Amino acid sequence: MALVLDLFLQFALLFCVAFGGASALLPEMHRVVVAQKHWLDDATFTHLYAIAQGAPGPNGLVVTLIGWQVAGLPGALAATLGMCLPMSIVIYLLMRHWHRFAKHPLTQAVQLGVAPLAVGLVAAGAFMIGQAAGLAAGGLALVGLVALLQLQTRLHPLWLIGLGAAAGGLGWV
Amino acid sequence: MSGRIVPPSAASSAPAGVSPSLRALFLGFASVGLSGFGGVLPFARRMLVEERRWLAPEDFNTLLGLCQFLPGPNVINLAVAVGARYRGVAGALVAVLGLLGGPFLIVRALGPLYTRFADLAVVQGVLRGVAAAGCGLLAATAWRMGRAVRGKWMFLPFAVLAFVLVALLRWPLPAVMLGLVLLAATAAYLDGKRHGARA
Numbered sequence: 001m002a003l004v005l006d007l008f009l010q011f012a013l014l015f016c017v018a019f020g021g022a023s024a025l026l027p028e029m030h031r032v033v034v035a036q037k038h039w040l041d042d043a044t045f046t047h048l049y050a051i052a053q054g055a056p057g058p059n060g061l062v063v064t065l066i067g068w069q070v071a072g073l074p075g076a077l078a079a080t081l082g083m084c085l086p087m088s089i090v091i092y093l094l095m096r097h098w099h100r101f102a103k104h105p106l107t108q109a110v111q112l113g114v115a116p117l118a119v120g121l122v123a124a125g126a127f128m129i130g131q132a133a134g135l136a137a138g139g140l141a142l143v144g145l146v147a148l149l150q151l152q153t154r155l156h157p158l159w160l161i162g163l164g165a166a167a168g169g170l171g172w173v
Numbered sequence: 174m175s176g177r178i179v180p181p182s183a184a185s186s187a188p189a190g191v192s193p194s195l196r197a198l199f200l201g202f203a204s205v206g207l208s209g210f211g212g213v214l215p216f217a218r219r220m221l222v223e224e225r226r227w228l229a230p231e232d233f234n235t236l237l238g239l240c241q242f243l244p245g246p247n248v249i250n251l252a253v254a255v256g257a258r259y260r261g262v263a264g265a266l267v268a269v270l271g272l273l274g275g276p277f278l279i280v281r282a283l284g285p286l287y288t289r290f291a292d293l294a295v296v297q298g299v300l301r302g303v304a305a306a307g308c309g310l311l312a313a314t315a316w317r318m319g320r321a322v323r324g325k326w327m328f329l330p331f332a333v334l335a336f337v338l339v340a341l342l343r344w345p346l347p348a349v350m351l352g353l354v355l356l357a358a359t360a361a362y363l364d365g366k367r368h369g370a371r372a
Contacts (some may be wrong), residue, residue, distance in 0.1 A: 013347065014346070015244060015245045015246070016244055016245075016347070017244055017346050017347045017350040017351075018244045018245050018246070019244045019350065019354075020318075021245075021246050021247050022246045023311055023314070025346070027339050027340055027343070027346070028339070028345070028346035031343055031345070031346075035343070043297075046300065046301070046304050047287070047291065047300045047304075049304055049307065050300040050301070050303040050304040050307065051280060051283075051287065051300070051303075052280070053303050053304070053306070053307040054303050055276050055279055055280050055283075056206065056207050056208065056213075056275070056276050056279065057206050057207070057213065057272075057273065057275070057276025057277075058206065058213050058246060058248045058249060058272060058273070058276075059246065059248075060246035060248075060249050060273070061273060061276050061277065061280070064273060064277050065277075065280060068277075068281070068284075076277070080273060083245070083246060083249070084245075084246075084249055084253065084269055086245070087243050087244060087245035087250055087253075088250070088253040088257075088265060088269075090243055091239065091240070091243065091250055091253050091254050091257070092253070092257050092262075092265070094239060094243075095236065095239060095254050095257070095258065098235065098236075098238075098239045099235060102235065102238060102239075105362065105365060105366075106358075106362065107242070108361075108365065109358045109359075109361040109362035109365060110242070110354065110358045110361075111242055112323065112324070112328070112357075112358070112361035112365075113328075113331070113354060113356075113357030113358035113359075113360065113361040114242075114354060114357070114358070115318070115321075115322050115323075115328070116319075116322050116328040116329055116331040116332040116335070116357060117331055117332065117335045117350065117353050117354065117357060118318060119315055119318045119319045119322060119329075119332040119335075120315075120331070120332035120333065120334065120335025120336040120339070121335055121336075121339060121346075122311055122314055122315040122318060123311075123312065123315035123319075123332070123336050123340070124335070124336050124339040124340035125311050125315075126308045126309075126311035126312040126315060127336070127340040128340060129304055129307060129308045129311065130304075130305070130308040132304075133301050133304040133305060133308070134301075135301070135305055135308075139301065139302075139305045140305075142302065142305045142306065142309065143305050143306075143308045143309040143312065144309065145309070146305070146306045146308075146309025146310060146313070147309040147310070147312040147313040147316070150309065150310055150313035150314075151313050151316060151317070157310055160306050160309070160310060161303055161306045161307070161310075163306060164302040164303045164304075164305050164306025164307070164309075165299045165302050165303050165306070166302070167302045167305075168298040168299045168300065168301050168302015168303065168305070169295055169298050169299045169302065170298070171294070171295075171298050172302075173298060173301050173302045173305050
C-alpha cells in the first residue's frame with residue numbers, strides 16, 4: 001500500500017512540472033524510477049518505453065505501464081491518477097476563465113518562456129532513451145536515420161518504428 | 174452519476190445543441206486513444222472538431238492552449254477539459270478512461286508474452302530497435318519544436334541550459350523548471366515590454 005501511495009505521489013509531483021508533455025518527462029521519470037527509487041532497472045525501463053512506443057495511445061501510456069510493472073493493477077491506477085489529477089483540478093477550475101487570462105502579458109511571457117525549455121526537455125528525453133538502451137554504433141546510426149527520415153519525408157512514424165523493430169530483430173542495433 | 178457540474182457557461186461557444194452523453198464521451202476518446210501511434214493529438218482534433226463537432230475550431234485552439242500552457246500530458250489534459258465541460262467530474266473521468274483504457278488493455282493482453290519472451294535475444298533486439306527509433310523521433314520532434322521557437326537567439330540558450338541540467342547533470346526537474354521558467358518568462362516579459370514601448 002505504501003508503494004502504491006508513493007507511486008501516486010511521485011507521479012503527481014513529476015507531472016506538476018511536465019512542460020512539454022510526457023516525452024519531456026522521460027529523463028526525470030528515469031531519474032526517480034530507476035536511479036532514486038530502484039523500482040525498475042535500465043533495461044526494463046527501456047522496454048516499457050519501447051512497448052508504449054509500439055502500442056497505440058497517448059504518450060502518457062508509459063506511466064500506466066511503469067505503475068503496472070512496479071505494483072500491478074493498483075500501481076497502474078495510482079501512477080495514472082498521479083499523472084492526471086493535479087492538472088485536472090487546475091483545468092477544471094481555470095477553463096471557464098481561461099479566455100480572460102490567455103491574452104494577459106504575464107501569461108504570454110510564461111508561454112513564450114516555457115517553449116524553449118520544452119525543447120530542451122524533449123531533447124533530453126531522446127538522449128536519455130538512447131543512453132538507457134545502451135545503443136552501439138548501429139543503434140546510433142538508426143537514431144540518425146529515423147530522425148532524418150522524420151524531418152525530410154512525410155512517412156508515418158509507425159513505419160519508422162517498424163524499421164527500428166526490424167533492424168533490432170536482425171541484431172543490427 | 175450526477176449530471177453536469179460545470180454548466181456550459183455563456184463564455185463557452187460550443188456548437189449549439191451539442192451535449193454528448195458519458196457513453197459518447199468514453200467512446201469518442203477511446204477511438205482517439207486507439208487510433209494514434211506515438212502521439213494522438215491530430216486524431217483528437219479530428220474527432221472533436223470534424224467528426225463529432227463537440228468543439229468549434231476556435232474553441233479547440235483555446236482549450237489546447239490552456240492544456241499546453243499547463244504542465245502535464247497535453248492530450249490527457251484536453252480529455253479532462255472536454256469531459257468536464259459537458260459532463261462535469263464524471264465526464265472528465267470517462268474521457269480519460271476511454272483515452273487510456275483501450276491502449277492499456279492491448280498492452281496488458283500482450284503482457285504475458287513480454288514476461289515469457291523478454292529474455293530472448295530477438296525480443297531484446299526488437300525492443301532496443303524500437304527504443305532507438307523512438308529516440309530518433311524524439312530528436313526530430315525537439316528539432317522541429319526548436320525551429321518553431323520565436324526569438325531564437327534569446328531563447329534557445331534556455332533550451333540548451335535545460336538539456337545540460339537535466340540530461341547531463343541529472344538535476345531534479347522540479348528545481349530546474351522552477352528556476353528556468355522564472356528566468357525565461359522574465360526575459361520574455363521584459364522583451365515584450367521593450368517591443369511594446371517601441372511600437
